[in-house]
Amino acid sequence: MSRAPHTPVMLDEVLHALLPRDGGLYIDGTFGAGGYTRAIMGEAGCRVLGIDRDPTVRDCAHLLQSASGGRFAFAFGPFSLMEDVVAAAGSSGADGVVLDLGVSSMQIDEAERGFSFQQDGPLDMRMARSGPSAADAVNRLEADELATIFHVYGEERHARRIARAIVEVRAAEPITRTLALAELIARVMPGKPTRIHPATRVFQALRIFVNDELGELTRGLEAAERALRPAGRLVVVSFHSLEDRIVKAFLRARCGLEGAGSRHQPEQFPAHEPSFTLLTRKALTASDAEAQDNPRARSAKLRAAVRTSAPAWPRDGAVPSRLPDLSRLMEVRS
Numbered sequence: 001m002s003r004a005p006h007t008p009v010m011l012d013e014v015l016h017a018l019l020p021r022d023g024g025l026y027i028d029g030t031f032g033a034g035g036y037t038r039a040i041m042g043e044a045g046c047r048v049l050g051i052d053r054d055p056t057v058r059d060c061a062h063l064l065q066s067a068s069g070g071r072f073a074f075a076f077g078p079f080s081l082m083e084d085v086v087a088a089a090g091s092s093g094a095d096g097v098v099l100d101l102g103v104s105s106m107q108i109d110e111a112e113r114g115f116s117f118q119q120d121g122p123l124d125m126r127m128a129r130s131g132p133s134a135a136d137a138v139n140r141l142e143a144d145e146l147a148t149i150f151h152v153y154g155e156e157r158h159a160r161r162i163a164r165a166i167v168e169v170r171a172a173e174p175i176t177r178t179l180a181l182a183e184l185i186a187r188v189m190p191g192k193p194t195r196i197h198p199a200t201r202v203f204q205a206l207r208i209f210v211n212d213e214l215g216e217l218t219r220g221l222e223a224a225e226r227a228l229r230p231a232g233r234l235v236v237v238s239f240h241s242l243e244d245r246i247v248k249a250f251l252r253a254r255c256g257l258e259g260a261g262s263r264h265q266p267e268q269f270p271a272h273e274p275s276f277t278l279l280t281r282k283a284l285t286a287s288d289a290e291a292q293d294n295p296r297a298r299s300a301k302l303r304a305a306v307r308t309s310a311p312a313w314p315r316d317g318a319v320p321s322r323l324p325d326l327s328r329l330m331e332v333r334s
């Protein structure tokens with residue numbers, strides 16, 4: 001077998017938490033290069049439904065599908081629609097869901113996808129290759145809106161200064177290339193240069209915004225709650241604190257651990273019966289050896305829980321709301 005172009009992160013820990021069993025049905029909601037899917041199928045005589053919203057993974061998925069003897073099927077789309085994928089496979093529920101969030105090495109490494117501030121490419125960043133791009137956001141949003149995106153999704157301290165500089169530069173000529181944006185940010189950033197590239201946070205913020213990553217995550221966790229059978233397992237690997245906070249808050253609430261009470265917050269009892277029990281009290285992190293070998297693993301956090309037999313909670317899909325609406329950019333685009 002040829003070496004996968006993306007090294008799967010915390011694979012042993014994922015398998016240990018997911019515990020694939022013979023005859024089970026598992027959803028790999030972030031198929032990527034199929035590293036998790038292959039390992040899950042290697043672990044037990046089970047079936048896997050792979051989902052990815054990046055159309056470029058289709059070839060890899062279809063190769064695996066033809067070699068799988070009916071044990072693997074691929075669906076192109078967002079993982080928030082995983083219930084439809086389970087229904088289309090003729091099943092009433094899944095025994096496990098795994099989500100490995102963020103972008104793959106293939107997406108980062110291909111300059112033409114526009115995710116990297118280290119290589120020149122179009123300012124794109126769309127995982128699904130459709131909808132508004134990062135260039136649309138950078139060239140069309142108001143300075144205040146850009147500053148909010150950089151502040152909320154990038155936790156960038158100099159959000160306003162960068163947003164103002166973007167608006168000034170784009171008045172002369174649209175900003176359409178990754179390096180043009182990265183250089184602009186480096187020029188206006190105050191203070192001494194640090195080890196971290198000054199454009200890191202703004203690029204993260206634009207990527208999260210353009211792909212509605214946090215909205216997808218919230219809806220995806222709720223979809224997993226509905227798709228999982230009792231005793232089914234949910235395993236999520238996240239790569240930055242915004243994602244991990246959402247996963248942690250979701251699991252704490254669904255496990256009935258929210259509202260334990262403090263001096264400042266009186267005790268509140270969960271409104272619904274717990275739909276999960278926690279497998280990981282604290283997030284697991286990669287071993288020193290893995291972090292040494294694979295820099296991507298250094299920021300990984302794994303959280304896992306087991307589905308109870310309680311009904312799924314009503315959807316709330318709550319995400320930070322001060323942010324501009326992506327659909328507005330779609331209107332400007334057409």
Ligand SMILES: C[S@@+](CC[C@H](N)C(=O)[O-])C[C@H]1O[C@@H](n2cnc3c(N)ncnc32)[C@H](O)[C@@H]1O
Nearest residue numbers: 008030032033034035036052053054078079216
């Ligand atoms: C970190 S990679 C997954 C790598 C995979 N576990 C492997 O071992 O090869 C993340 C993948 O998830 C996809 N993705 C991210 N968010 C998604 C979403 N909301 N719905 C579907 N796919 C998503 C990305 O396109 C990317 O291919």
